[in-house]
Amino acid sequence: MIMKKEKENRAQRITVRLTCDEIRFLDEFSESSGLSRSEILRNLIRKIQGDVTIVKTDKLLKVLVSLAAEQGRVNNNINQLAKHANQDAIISQINPNLIAKFNLLLAKYLEYQESMNKTLKGIYKTIS
Known part of the structure; x- marks a missing residue:
């Protein structure tokens, strides 16, 4: 569950352009992992930082x-x-x-x- 303070800190929005294949992959990964696109990208950033493991x-x-x-x-x-x-x-x-x-x-x-x-x-x- 996301804490209120954590939500409040998410004031920055980014826009990324992806290819059709990249979007398809992101959507398939989202469906198979049960995570939203945003959660996947946040987890990927945390993984790069060494904080989380993403499991398909x-x-x-x-x-x-x-x-x-x-x-x-x-x-x-x-x-x-x-x-x-x-x-x-x-x-x-x-x-x-x-x-x-x-x-x-x-x-x-x-x-x-x-x-x-x-x-x-x-x-x-x-x-x-």
Whole structure:
């Protein structure tokens, strides 16, 4: 929410001429980010000053949906491996090196997953 004092300080008006492509881009960005043209330009100035991060949420959400789908596929593959190991194998017949390698890879995967979850929480906090 814009504070009254901040609005009062916006007494200066500028006029900028843009090409049709530039206007189209600005309008598309405005629609996808949910910001007005003026807010986008103010944020761009603040970004140049180092005060704000501009996020194109539509593209970010598409990437996050794709990432979540890939994560689901990985989880499904791990579950299938565990199911086959439990159903088809006699523990004494499984090569101990194979079990050790699987456990190492699973531990590494869990570290990556934890790191990814922290990153996603950070992204969520930034855009919300």
